[in-house]
Amino acid sequence: MSAIEFILAGMLAAATPYLLAALGELVVERAGVLNLGVEGLMALGAVLAFIVVYHGGGHLLGFVAAGLGSAVLSLVFAVVTLGFRANQVAAGLAIGILGQGLSALFGKTYESLTIRGLPKLAFPWLSEIPVIGGLFIQDVVVWLSLAAAFAIWAMFAYTKVGLVIRAIGENPKAAHAIGYSVITVRFAAIAFGGAMAGFAGAYAAVVYTPLWADGMIAGRGWIAIALVVFGTWLTGRIFLGACLFGAVSLMGLAAQATGLDLPSQLLASLPYLVTIIVLGIISADRRLLKLNGVASLGEPFER
Amino acid sequence: MSAFSAAFLPTLVRRERASLAATLLAPPVALAVATVLNLGLYVLMGRDPPAVLYAMLLEPFLSWASFSEVLLKTGPLLLIAQGLAIGFRAKVFNIGAEGQFILGAIFASSIPVWFPQATGQWIWPMMLLLGAVGGALWASITAFWRVRLNANEILVSLMLSLVAAQFLNYLLLGPWKDPNGFNFPQSVMFQYDAMVPVLISGTRVNVSLLLTIALSIAAWIFMQKSFVGYKLQVGGLAPRAAGYAGFNQGWAIWLSLLIGGCAAGLAGAAEVAGPLGQLQRSISSGYGYAAIIVAYLGGLHPIGIVISALFMAILYIGGDNAMVSANLPIAAVRVFQGSLLLAYLIAVAFVRYRLAWRRTAYRSQP
Numbered sequence: 252m253s254a255i256e257f258i259l260a261g262m263l264a265a266a267t268p269y270l271l272a273a274l275g276e277l278v279v280e281r282a283g284v285l286n287l288g289v290e291g292l293m294a295l296g297a298v299l300a301f302i303v304v305y306h307g308g309g310h311l312l313g314f315v316a317a318g319l320g321s322a323v324l325s326l327v328f329a330v331v332t333l334g335f336r337a338n339q340v341a342a343g344l345a346i347g348i349l350g351q352g353l354s355a356l357f358g359k360t361y362e363s364l365t366i367r368g369l370p371k372l373a374f375p376w377l378s379e380i381p382v383i384g385g386l387f388i389q390d391v392v393v394w395l396s397l398a399a400a401f402a403i404w405a406m407f408a409y410t411k412v413g414l415v416i417r418a419i420g421e422n423p424k425a426a427h428a429i430g431y432s433v434i435t436v437r438f439a440a441i442a443f444g445g446a447m448a449g450f451a452g453a454y455a456a457v458v459y460t461p462l463w464a465d466g467m468i469a470g471r472g473w474i475a476i477a478l479v480v481f482g483t484w485l486t487g488r489i490f491l492g493a494c495l496f497g498a499v500s501l502m503g504l505a506a507q508a509t510g511l512d513l514p515s516q517l518l519a520s521l522p523y524l525v526t527i528i529v530l531g532i533i534s535a536d537r538r539l540l541k542l543n544g545v546a547s548l549g550e551p552f553e554r
Numbered sequence: 555m556s557a558f559s560a561a562f563l564p565t566l567v568r569r570e571r572a573s574l575a576a577t578l579l580a581p582p583v584a585l586a587v588a589t590v591l592n593l594g595l596y597v598l599m600g601r602d603p604p605a606v607l608y609a610m611l612l613e614p615f616l617s618w619a620s621f622s623e624v625l626l627k628t629g630p631l632l633l634i635a636q637g638l639a640i641g642f643r644a645k646v647f648n649i650g651a652e653g654q655f656i657l658g659a660i661f662a663s664s665i666p667v668w669f670p671q672a673t674g675q676w677i678w679p680m681m682l683l684l685g686a687v688g689g690a691l692w693a694s695i696t697a698f699w700r701v702r703l704n705a706n707e708i709l710v711s712l713m714l715s716l717v718a719a720q721f722l723n724y725l726l727l728g729p730w731k732d733p734n735g736f737n738f739p740q741s742v743m744f745q746y747d748a749m750v751p752v753l754i755s756g757t758r759v760n761v762s763l764l765l766t767i768a769l770s771i772a773a774w775i776f777m778q779k780s781f782v783g784y785k786l787q788v789g790g791l792a793p794r795a796a797g798y799a800g801f802n803q804g805w806a807i808w809l810s811l812l813i814g815g816c817a818a819g820l821a822g823a824a825e826v827a828g829p830l831g832q833l834q835r836s837i838s839s840g841y842g843y844a845a846i847i848v849a850y851l852g853g854l855h856p857i858g859i860v861i862s863a864l865f866m867a868i869l870y871i872g873g874d875n876a877m878v879s880a881n882l883p884i885a886a887v888r889v890f891q892g893s894l895l896l897a898y899l900i901a902v903a904f905v906r907y908r909l910a911w912r913r914t915a916y917r918s919q920p
Contacts, residue, residue, distance in 0.1 A: 531710075
């Protein structure tokens with residue numbers, strides 16, 4: 252298998268944790284809230300899913316537990332920032348630390364244990380195309396994540412719910428004045444974002460690398476937040492960004508396989524370095540960020 | 555839900571002026587709430603709460619030996635938090651102190667690693683200086699990305715911390731590994747002159763604590779008394795007003811990040827040249843992240859931060875005690891830190907707002 256085939260076949264699965272978490276954060280940020288706790292929400296979801304699957308609850312129940320658990324933790328963030336109008340940056344960091352702490356606490360007795368992942372489903376015919384065929388052999392969660400990306404794109408493009416969320420993010424006072432409850436919509440968006448981060452963590456822990464290790468999320472939650480900026484708050488671009496990071500995270504393995512002698516620490520920092528570089532390139536275009544950005548992002552709403 | 559909240563939940567009403575009582579009460583109230591919540595968690599985990607409470611909050615005071623360890627931990631937390639708070643007040647969110655700390659430690663270690671035979675009293679001061687330079691250089695990447703490329707400093711500084719941790723691993727597993735160290739990922743033990751002199755004999759508390767206290771006083775003078783500090787604060791509170799007054803925002807970001815980087819780098823240098831005496835993987839135990847909580851809990855005020863740093867150090871030492879005597883996983887400290895900051899953020903809302911049970915000024919929209 253050539254390096255290109257290897258990356259194409261594994262890219263979507265590697266991209267899925269990024270994609271799910273970034274889609275959740277996209278909805279949260281479109282509603283005008285910046286939740287920096289994604290890393291912690293993912294860590295909590297990961298450990299909950301792992302525990303459920305390890306004890307024989309099955310993958311479906313594992314994902315449900317992860318989604319519910321992370322949604323509950325994200326509601327704590329919602330109460331602190333929406334109810335008590337706290338600084339969203341500080342509250343997000345606190346949720347991140349709390350989630351990672353809870354994850355380490357719950358996962359302590361499961362360290363280095365393994366479980367079984369999910370089988371891959373192949374599209375007939377498409378999966379037999381040379382070179383790109385690997386793209387069409389994926390587990391069910393990858394297909395569902397792609398569907399979720401499509402659904403969220405359609406929601407923002409065509410539905411009233413999407414329009415209301417965007418209006419609240421752009422100008423909460425005006426949205427309130429015409430009768431929409433800013434706080435309620437933001438609560439719901441934060442809970443949705445929490446559940447998506449939980450699913451992302453669950454995918455990382457029970458499908459992608461079905462082995463428990465403390466700190467296994469390894470910055471992917473932060474990269475997901477950066478992805479929302481990379482994608483300039485547009486679903487399609489976020490999907491492309493997630494694919495890029497999926498490919499980058501496989502590049503280390505591909506490089507080692509081809510016998511390139513690079514220090515493993517350099518390969519491990521590759522996603523972080525790419526994040527820094529891309530963030531610089533995209534943000535330097537101030538007009539682009541202003542055009543697509545969310546006007547009220549990070550500001551508490553007060554009537 | 556909004557109908558429900560309108561009927562049953564109290565609303566926050568802005569106070570005419572900020573409440574001083576609430577400002578002073580917020581940290582202790584948050585501490586009490588977080589303690590109760592976490593004790594509840596320990597009960598669920600089947601631990602004995604009084605034993606945990608005793609080990610965590612009392613034992614650190616019961617012997618001079620353990621209290622001196624608290625003082626030792628206070629140093630880096632205090633130093634990093636003072637630097638971060640200056641930036642936070644200017645609304646520059648440098649959350650990459652962890653990486654700046656690591657780079658400070660690496661820069662400082664370069665002298666004993668490259669010149670293990672060197673002697674002289676100049677070595678440890680030089681190491682501290684190099685540490686501050688290393689931290690500032692690492693932070694300057696974030697500053698450049700923010701000012702010139704308009705990139706979010708939160709994400710850039712955090713990513714740089716993850717890169718710094720990998721860089722440290724690389725050095726300790728590769729070029730800087732102690733050849734006689736039985737393959738452990740650590741550097742050579744530093745020579746005598748590369749260690750900061752001990753301040754209180756019989757303990758590990760060293761001269762860097764004095765330096766930290768001096769810098770805390772300097773931070774207080776800078777933030778409360780100097781014009782430059784005033785400009786930074788105005789830039790954070792009212793960016794537009796600061797712009798009209800001709801205060802340059804890019805300059806404020808550079809200054810905030812360089813101060814934060816210097817302080818964190820200095821703390822990293824003091825850690826390797828102090829209690830550790832060599833460069834190791836576990837040089838930090840999360841000081842860079844804990845210091846963010848210390849800064850907020852101290853109300854971003856230089857004096858408040860002294861108290862909150864001391865408290866956070868007690869929590870660290872107490873957590874170690876509880877791990878031994880009450881069989882509590884060390885992750886419990888992180889859970890406590892996170893819940894403490896959340897409780898504080900709720901408590902501090904009452905500085906600017908008060909609760910009103912019935913709406914007087916507003917009618918909810920139909």
